[in-house]
Amino acid sequence: MSNIREVAKKAGVSVATVSRVLNHPESVSAATMELVLDTMNKMQYTPNGFARSLALNRSSTIALLIPNILNPLYPQIAKGVEDVAHQKGYNILLCNTEENGEKERDYLHMLIEKRVGGFILTASQLENKDLQKIKNQNIPFVMIGRNMEEIDENMVFTDYHIGAYEITQHLIDVGYRNIAHITGSLNQIENLQKKKGYETALQEAGMVLRSEYIVEGNNEIEGGYLGAKKLLQLKKRPQAIFAANDLMAIGAIDAIKTSGLNVPGDVAIVGFDDITMASFIEPKLTTISQPVYKMGLIAARLLFESIENRQQEDGFKQKIFVQPKLMVRKSCGHEDRVREIFN
Amino acid sequence: MSNIREVAKKAGVSVATVSRVLNHPESVSAATMELVLDTMNKMQYTPNGFARSLALNRSSTIALLIPNILNPLYPQIAKGVEDVAHQKGYNILLCNTEENGEKERDYLHMLIEKRVGGFILTASQLENKDLQKIKNQNIPFVMIGRNMEEIDENMVFTDYHIGAYEITQHLIDVGYRNIAHITGSLNQIENLQKKKGYETALQEAGMVLRSEYIVEGNNEIEGGYLGAKKLLQLKKRPQAIFAANDLMAIGAIDAIKTSGLNVPGDVAIVGFDDITMASFIEPKLTTISQPVYKMGLIAARLLFESIENRQQEDGFKQKIFVQPKLMVRKSCGHEDRVREIFN
DNA sequence: ATGAAAGCGCTAACAG
């Protein structure tokens, strides 16, 4: 693997000149230019990025931390981030944290050593102390998905509380009285917020909260399946279930079907996220949509803004709020109920 | 951001010693060890990975190139790769090539400059010339998914031809005579192989190939939808459709349903890949399963093997063949047909 | 327009 010195020697110029044709082509005569380019080609020279980054003290890679790449939500975010990163000539270091704070912290250190240009933290479990570490190293970052009122950083998020509130409200509007909730992992703040939204909606409607109607899932299809099975065994079977994400909703639908019951006839199901598959399962899933691809785009743009202006007294932090949106489809039994009522 | 020299000075030792506590802790006295560790902490020192990689001439990151992160197949592969990479203390540079040879080649250059430790190329469109470039730089790589008989490199793949042959065969066995095929993008070799498998099965069964029964899709849900719509308009509507991947199969099912027809009653559908959702759509999808997560694992292990033995006269290349497996579920109408025949 | 040389932060001989 040849280096800049060998190229310089072979071309009969100085290393500075070779460096210049790469970085400041305008400052090199046409003849030299061609000569150097030519010998680079002949020698199959590829500049060494490490040396370059070391000299320049900056890299062209950013890090993307996501909790679970197998949840279709996150590839969409990744796509958004990738689209702008690639356009900026950056690469992405992908880290799958598996919703594990330890692993996430682990990655954090590796990435700081790698001197990434910035971080995008998705549904991060990092604590203030960890974030402080990033800031101490003066590495810009933006958070996606989690609204932490108390910290003043770049973030783009939707309000989980409101989303959960709205969809529960919708279930109430349709006419259900006994509404259960399969939560996500309750050590994640957004799942607490969703649970809160669910509870608030119920309370405002003057309904009692029944603790047996709240079961904890694990954010995966299987958790939804298990949760629904548990709910089906209750003496007083719920009429509707709000699953904290679409994956669990899909699992819940599966559980209900395999129990010989009908969705939404016997039990209505709604989810959260609006992953692509939500529109393709049977019945089509009523859910809360967040524009995740866009959120990825926005977060990445925000990040590059910070990267490009890092020298400045760190500018204003932005909190970008994205409106969650109720998508009424079939699984909530909206139409059926409406018909029933008017009969 | 402090560096090794400052730490050394503050701790009153040499830079070599500081370096040693990081890289060869066994060769440092306990007292010095603690002292140095302590001042590192105090100064919030994080070693500079660039400098390290430059001095060592090796990095701890590998690159993963995938065609489309939005196709759930690839996150599974990524998970497999990530699992072993993380265990080895490596990070992953993720590149989404969008099935675009240009973009892939683009990434290739960036990654070579970044001196990644190795490449995992998934369903790559790279030509021999490009691969040669990687080899010239002496960077190990392994290919996933595509069996290129003619080149002698590490690869793990399933046989697309056989898979397509088998599932078409199964359609024939069930009793269908008019079997259509929605292909993937035909500029990708695996889709040519699948098409070939479909054709071979038909021919061996003594059936005629009808060109109007072959329509080209784009590997996405939408392509399957459009393809199926087109097929439904044919004078002689096919009884069964083999879609070249599950995403398109899902699109095709949607198209048939929205046309007021029934799957598999009116038209049977089968896919390829066995993505998670294949078991959750209605009817459950008959498809060909490839153990993609495992393939990711295997590929990554293979890669690390090459990385760790790179100095040796490059060892044997391995071609690991993974058996595709027919998953018979509902969408092919197997049971219905069997019943019909025995009535 | 070009060259000489310092320096980015680290590792690993080599010497003690």
Add this chain to the structure above:
DNA sequence: CTGTTAGCGCTTTCAT
């Protein structure tokens, strides 16, 4: 067990 020092390959000032 520890220190001195020569690189690793590149960019950039400072001369010319």
